Amino acid sequence: MIRQLTEKDRDQVLTFAGGRPAENLFILGDIEAFGIEGDAITLWGDFNEQGELLSILLRYLGNFIPYARDPKLLDGRGWAKVIVESSQVKHLSGLQHLVEKVIAHIDLPVLNKQLCHYAKRDPLLSIDKTLIRKDVKMLFPEEAGKIVALRKSIFTNYSDTSSTIQKNMDKGISRTYYIERNNEPVSSVSTVAETAGAAMIVGVCTKKEYEHQGFATSCLSKTIRALSAEHKQPCLFYDNPAAGRIYKKVGFMPIEKWMIVSY
Incomplete structure (x- = not known):
């Protein structure tokens, strides 16, 4: 019934x-x-x-x-x-x-159908502390504009505003860790939709000239460590095989694919 x-x-x-x-x-x-x-x-x-x-x-x-x-x-x-x-x-x-x-x-009538890989990480799984660089910083809400500028330089059609990010941080449902060079973020990782038991990881990115130096892995590891300390299970979507390899390296395991159908 x-x-x-x-x-x-x-x-x-x-x-x-x-x-x-x-x-x-x-x-x-x-x-x-x-x-x-x-x-x-x-x-x-x-x-x-x-x-x-x-x-x-x-x-x-x-x-x-x-x-x-x-x-x-x-x-x-x-x-x-x-x-x-x-x-x-x-x-x-x-x-x-x-x-x-x-x-x-x-x-x-279906307008669009999309499939993404969906993965999660056991919050009890240990994290390799050597992956976390000492220069990883936590973003303050009033600094949200920094991350917007970084993401707009990397992601096409990025639409979030500083105000949206700041509001979500103030509500306690989002956080961001980043690495900067010359006083500007060059790599970052964020969470959204944090609940009492889980958090969605988004916005994993690094400027092209700083790729392959472990920056994103370091920000991601720092994020995972913070979530695990609060007994929150990290999860994420991805459709890029290269990103999938990074996530597997830090302990993410596939759930299955997530389907989005638009009408």
Whole structure:
């Protein structure tokens, strides 16, 4: 039986999803930030006859994410019906094997379909301290403009603003470590969407003239060490094989691919 969830269901949902903080980073993060009910967020659950959760579906604005511990128990047809009847879907995303069960039953034009590698790191895994350079710095919120300038010089179509980065840092859901030369950042790593149990690593970059010197690996290792000290599991997306080799070197293991379908 599928029904909309309320705050009374919070503990059951957190128990259901909380055992896999990396896989459910966005679901758990949205619940922490917005609760179970609201204009921006809706959560549904599919229950068996004993009242046990089989799967859940999150809506944040026009973005939907399904999750089930056991993919065999995810009702793709049922969730597709909920999504279509909401008349709000812009994106459907999640672990590939779960999303594919849902999109098979959605008869809407697909604008784009994207797959990324998704990986996580055991927070109890030790970190090689020799990888962390002594000149790695932590960014202060008022310095956000430095990182915006660095990323715009490296990433095409980079759109985040200093204000957005600063607000996220002030909320405690983002942090950045960087290395600078001549008083300007040349390499950095950030987190976003930090929850009580996990954090998404983003913005791993190094200026071309400073590549192959271990700068990004050092910033990444520093970030991992800080997250592990807070018992947060690092996770990340990537589609670049070279980046994948760096992540494997510091202990990231693949979960599976993450699928994003745009309607």
